[in-house]
Amino acid sequence: MDTIIITGVAGFIGYNLAERLIHSYNIIGVDNMAYDNPMSYSLKLSRLDNLKKHSNFRFMKYDLSDKYILDVFPGEYYKNKIKCIIHLAAKAGVTDSLIHSDEYVNSNIIGFTNILKLAVHLGIDHVIYASSSSVYGDKFELTPSSETSNTDHPKSFYAVTKKCSELIADLFNKDYGLNCTGLRFFSVYGPWGRPDMSYFKFVNNLVNSEQVTLYGYGESVRNFTYIDDVTKSIELLIDKPKHKIYNVSGLNSSIKIKDLFELIRIKALEYNMIKSDILTPLNCELRSGDVNETNGSSEELFKDINYLPSTKLGDGITEFLYWYRNYYCL
Numbered sequence: 001m002d003t004i005i006i007t008g009v010a011g012f013i014g015y016n017l018a019e020r021l022i023h024s025y026n027i028i029g030v031d032n033m034a035y036d037n038p039m040s041y042s043l044k045l046s047r048l049d050n051l052k053k054h055s056n057f058r059f060m061k062y063d064l065s066d067k068y069i070l071d072v073f074p075g076e077y078y079k080n081k082i083k084c085i086i087h088l089a090a091k092a093g094v095t096d097s098l099i100h101s102d103e104y105v106n107s108n109i110i111g112f113t114n115i116l117k118l119a120v121h122l123g124i125d126h127v128i129y130a131s132s133s134s135v136y137g138d139k140f141e142l143t144p145s146s147e148t149s150n151t152d153h154p155k156s157f158y159a160v161t162k163k164c165s166e167l168i169a170d171l172f173n174k175d176y177g178l179n180c181t182g183l184r185f186f187s188v189y190g191p192w193g194r195p196d197m198s199y200f201k202f203v204n205n206l207v208n209s210e211q212v213t214l215y216g217y218g219e220s221v222r223n224f225t226y227i228d229d230v231t232k233s234i235e236l237l238i239d240k241p242k243h244k245i246y247n248v249s250g251l252n253s254s255i256k257i258k259d260l261f262e263l264i265r266i267k268a269l270e271y272n273m274i275k276s277d278i279l280t281p282l283n284c285e286l287r288s289g290d291v292n293e294t295n296g297s298s299e300e301l302f303k304d305i306n307y308l309p310s311t312k313l314g315d316g317i318t319e320f321l322y323w324y325r326n327y328y329c330l
């Protein structure tokens, strides 16, 4: 079996990807296990516990911003032994990213540059890395964003770091011929998800009889992408070492946030997870860094891997709710 490095392996996408790939590859998983909040940290521990059950999974707790990373993977042992690096580690989330800019620079810019240096050091010719739909900033065109749409006006510091990653990747391609496949993910959701994301927060609030906050008065639109579609796309890209950027966006999965809330409320009620009388949501201004709309086209991805993220939003939300009910023993 070939060996792959996955960074951010205790995170939402990294974990789900490792669970998919563990049947075909030996996996070296890297994560710094940063403590964000109790719920997110405890999920990281549970994800890691599951992965450690596989004999071909090896975990390295390591912060990628550490400049000694090359020493952790000595060339004499690892050179030409790793098929590819899938780099998902990052400080994620747009709000407050400017306030915590140092953490974003460390993980998303220094950590990313170190990973590309590591790839060169180990003779790896392919790095697949996470960018983000946030690089498109506010959308002014009526058509879905394509990879050639303008990315010169990111609205958050997080988005700036992702745009910066894409530029750094281009430099490594020019100087070292490294193939960097950048993935602009659009609001990935599903089992083992991230508690700071809207769909997860709505369920938490509803289950705990807390008031939901709808930023942007619930009018902003997000293009959601189901986690299994994302991990399947990455799996198919492993054998396509190209220097290229792809949107990874769910087909027909754009929805206003207030409508997403309603979808979740109705389903959670149907599955007996919540009470029928809930507090009316609180409507607020959009938070700094948030865009009005994300809407992407994955045509380019389809052309190259013949696969389109197309899980229906309702089905994906159902899967998430089933997972939530089991995991939190409701």
Ligand SMILES: NC(=O)c1ccc[n+]([C@@H]2O[C@H](COP(=O)([O-])OP(=O)(O)OC[C@H]3O[C@@H](n4cnc5c(N)ncnc54)[C@H](O)[C@@H]3O)[C@@H](O)[C@H]2O)c1
Binding pocket: 007, 008, 009, 010, 011, 012, 013, 014, 030, 031, 032, 033, 034, 044, 062, 063, 064, 065, 087, 088, 089, 090, 091, 092, 093, 106, 107, 111, 130, 131, 132, 133, 184, 185, 186, 187, 188, 189, 194
């Ligand atoms: N989930 C989404 O909707 C979405 C959308 C667009 C882009 N992305 C990007 O996809 C990637 C994965 O996102 P996710 O939702 O799984 O996030 P996540 O926060 O669940 O996972 C990221 C993981 O990276 C680890 N990490 C952070 N900094 C690190 C460092 N310096 N060294 C080692 N490990 C570090 C964290 O501990 C965490 O486990 C990220 O790059 C994120 O920016 C995600």
